[in-house]
Amino acid sequence: MKLLRIFLVFIASLFIAIPMIAQETPALDLSGAGDSLYPDLGNSGYDVQHYTIRLQTPMNENTITAEAVITALATADLEQFNLDFSRLNIDSLSVNGEAAEFSRSGSELMILPPQPLAEGDTFEVVIAYHGTPSSSVNPSLGAALGWNYASRIVYVVSEPDGAQTWFPANDHPSDKATFTLEITVPEGFVVAANGVLEETVTRDGQTTFRWEMRQPMAAYLATVNIDRYIEFSGESPDGVPIRNYLPARYENFNDRVFGLQGEMLDYFASIFGEYPFDVYGAVVVDQSLGFALETQTISLFDNTIFVGDSENVVAHELAHQWFGDSVSLSDWSDIWLNEGFASYAEWLWLEYSRGVQSRDAAIADAYDFMSGRAFQEFGYSDREIRAELAYFGLTGEPNANDLFNAAVYYRGGLTLHALRLTVGDETFFEIIRAYADQYRYGNATTDDFFAIAEEMSGLNLGKFKQDWLYSLAIPPIPSMGLFPPNLD
Numbered sequence: 001m002k003l004l005r006i007f008l009v010f011i012a013s014l015f016i017a018i019p020m021i022a023q024e025t026p027a028l029d030l031s032g033a034g035d036s037l038y039p040d041l042g043n044s045g046y047d048v049q050h051y052t053i054r055l056q057t058p059m060n061e062n063t064i065t066a067e068a069v070i071t072a073l074a075t076a077d078l079e080q081f082n083l084d085f086s087r088l089n090i091d092s093l094s095v096n097g098e099a100a101e102f103s104r105s106g107s108e109l110m111i112l113p114p115q116p117l118a119e120g121d122t123f124e125v126v127i128a129y130h131g132t133p134s135s136s137v138n139p140s141l142g143a144a145l146g147w148n149y150a151s152r153i154v155y156v157v158s159e160p161d162g163a164q165t166w167f168p169a170n171d172h173p174s175d176k177a178t179f180t181l182e183i184t185v186p187e188g189f190v191v192a193a194n195g196v197l198e199e200t201v202t203r204d205g206q207t208t209f210r211w212e213m214r215q216p217m218a219a220y221l222a223t224v225n226i227d228r229y230i231e232f233s234g235e236s237p238d239g240v241p242i243r244n245y246l247p248a249r250y251e252n253f254n255d256r257v258f259g260l261q262g263e264m265l266d267y268f269a270s271i272f273g274e275y276p277f278d279v280y281g282a283v284v285v286d287q288s289l290g291f292a293l294e295t296q297t298i299s300l301f302d303n304t305i306f307v308g309d310s311e312n313v314v315a316h317e318l319a320h321q322w323f324g325d326s327v328s329l330s331d332w333s334d335i336w337l338n339e340g341f342a343s344y345a346e347w348l349w350l351e352y353s354r355g356v357q358s359r360d361a362a363i364a365d366a367y368d369f370m371s372g373r374a375f376q377e378f379g380y381s382d383r384e385i386r387a388e389l390a391y392f393g394l395t396g397e398p399n400a401n402d403l404f405n406a407a408v409y410y411r412g413g414l415t416l417h418a419l420r421l422t423v424g425d426e427t428f429f430e431i432i433r434a435y436a437d438q439y440r441y442g443n444a445t446t447d448d449f450f451a452i453a454e455e456m457s458g459l460n461l462g463k464f465k466q467d468w469l470y471s472l473a474i475p476p477i478p479s480m481g482l483f484p485p486n487l488d
């Protein structure tokens with residue numbers, strides 16, 4: 001996720017006080033995955049292996065008719081289990097081929113399998129459903145998440161909890177699965193989704209696109225985008241296939257905006273390790289959304305990507321394919337592992353493409369913003385600056401209502417640069433590669449990352465981690481001449 005108007009957000013923060021919500025660790029129950037920020041997201045007791053979603057939409061109105069086939073492994077003995085699923089009407093539901101009873105409460109779908117499931121059993125749930133998907137406005141983003149329909153286009157952006165608006169899901173990144181997305185639209189429309197487009201079949205004026213996502217994917221990264229797209233196919237210099245989908249009227253913008261994607265991909269592979277997926281590319285939604293999202297193998301951008309210099313956004317979403325998509329969060333409170341890494345990757349791309357001075361200038365800007373020095377230069381009083389710093393909160397522990405706080409991006413990125421300066425370049429990139437490799441296609445926590453960093457550097461990084469991620473006061477970076485301002 002990359003917020004394109006983060007500066008406006010921080011100005012607006014002067015006028016809005018968002019109350020802290022008391023958090024307590026919930027007891028593990030079937031209706032949640034144990035997330036510290038979003039206890040209701042996801043479910044326990046099973047591990048989804050694969051989703052097949054067959055979905056048809058007429059495109060002249062916002063309705064869908066769909067069937068989800070979910071293959072899962074029971075990780076406990078289950079008399080019942082839950083899925084996350086919002087609002088759509090269920091026509092039928094079966095478990096292992098037998099009709100099953102179910103009930104719904106909010107976005108929790110509770111299912112009673114006809115036969116109890118034993119730990120270790122693989123089981124199949126088939127749910128037929130239809131209706132008008134209604135996207136949900138998440139307070140962290142103020143944007144409509146999930147399945148969105150707007151004047152004959154469809155786009156899906158779901159971080160963190162929008163997946164359940166269009167398919168029944170274990171809607172938490174700790175349960176990743178492979179996906180088949182089989183989407184049927186009127187002939188002439190093009191469907192851009194995750195993975196490899198395996199088959200396109202047109203019959204009776206309807207075209208079905210079958211997309212296969214063969215590496216595990218978190219539900220929020222699943223995307224379906226429908227428009228009259230032009231497809232651009234190519235590959236990176238080292239041979240990773242790239243396909244971009246642009247609305248027809250932006251056909252001529254592909255090279256200018258996405259021309260560096262291949263070179264970026266190969267550069268990131270050289271420092272992070274092999275690109276984790278079969279393909280990469282971009283899809284552009286013909287709307288002004290104010291953010292971009294790292295939907296797996298096909299990053300999603302809005303039409304403001306065509307305005308001004310968007311190289312940093314393109315680099316940011318690409319880097320997320322390693323950090324966020326391949327290595328995913330175990331708990332949403334560790335979001336800096338996604339956003340701090342992607343922000344740092346923007347600076348790494350600057351270092352590679354324009355030199356160390358450009359990188360250091362960007363880092364100094366971020367430091368001045370996060371330390372409050374930039375506010376001082378804008379004439380804020382010390383009291384106002386303290387309020388701003390408190391609003392940023394703790395990088396390693398964001399508020400549930402403010403998941404995409406500037407700190408998880410900028411101070412997260414600064415944390416990585418400070419680590420690099422502490423352990424040295426060679427060890428730093430060994431740490432990054434080991435982290436990407438060890439947790440490839442899996443899930444990691446902040447502690448997992450620091451365990452690797454300590455092992456490879458031989459340093460005790462407990463105080464470093466505490467100071468950078470879990471303290472309000474930002475540490476100095478003396479070797480770059482970066483110090484927090486003195487405040488009364």
Ligand SMILES: [Zn+2]
Binds near residue numbers: 001002316339342
């Ligand atoms: Zn991001």
